[in-house]
Amino acid sequence: MMHDLLLNAKLARHRKGALHITRLAGKLRGDPSALWALLAQQFLFATDHTDYTRFGDRPIGNWDIFLNVINVEAQQAVSEERLCHVLYAPRKADGRHDDIRMKAALFIHVLRPLCWMGLLEEVRSGAGFKREEHYFKTEIWREVFKLDTDIHLVPNTRH
Structure with missing residues (x-):
């Protein structure tokens, strides 16, 4: 889950068979609140949590x-x-x-x-x-x- 979150938030990418942080992640290392805000935005509102359900159910609402x-x-x-x-x-x-x-x-x-x-x-x-x-x-x-x-x-x- 964390791997996918980092990739989707563009904080990491694969290069030469390894996972590396991006320039954005490097900049955010000195600003923990901005890093948390980006991760929260991605995890709460952009991540599809359906993969973690048994039946693929989604809640009704927004x-x-x-x-x-x-x-x-x-x-x-x-x-x-x-x-x-x-x-x-x-x-x-x-x-x-x-x-x-x-x-x-x-x-x-x-x-x-x-x-x-x-x-x-x-x-x-x-x-x-x-x-x-x-x-x-x-x-x-x-x-x-x-x-x-x-x-x-x-x-x-x-x-």
């Missing part, structure tokens, strides 16, 4: 919708179940989702990449079938994204 919903819902903490509820409405009479593939697509295409880029923090509790994951926005999220839904956020109380 990044604008996902980021704005997560921005509001993850202000305190949000579970995958809650995100699916907000994004796709409940599928069962009890308000729960049973579409595992839909949740998996959301995780693989949206939540995991956001976690890997340090924008969300995943906290797990429980074990086995009772395991739950909750997602929190990190300070990086607040620095990187300026979203339409920011006006609806109530600041967290810190003690």
Whole structure:
């Protein structure tokens, strides 16, 4: 995955049977924030994460919708179940989702990449079938994204 990311972001290329950094990568070595921004842009919005799914499923929606919903819902903490509820409405009479593939697509295409880029923090509790994951926005999220839904956020109380 990292190999493909570096090639697609034009930070590396193959030459004479070896992988070499490009001039762009050399320039960005002295500017970590610009390097992170380029890698985040490529990894989140340009990389096709379908290869990492079992069935080739994609989540329904786009990044604008996902980021704005997560921005509001993850202000305190949000579970995958809650995100699916907000994004796709409940599928069962009890308000729960049973579409595992839909949740998996959301995780693989949206939540995991956001976690890997340090924008969300995943906290797990429980074990086995009772395991739950909750997602929190990190300070990086607040620095990187300026979203339409920011006006609806109530600041967290810190003690």
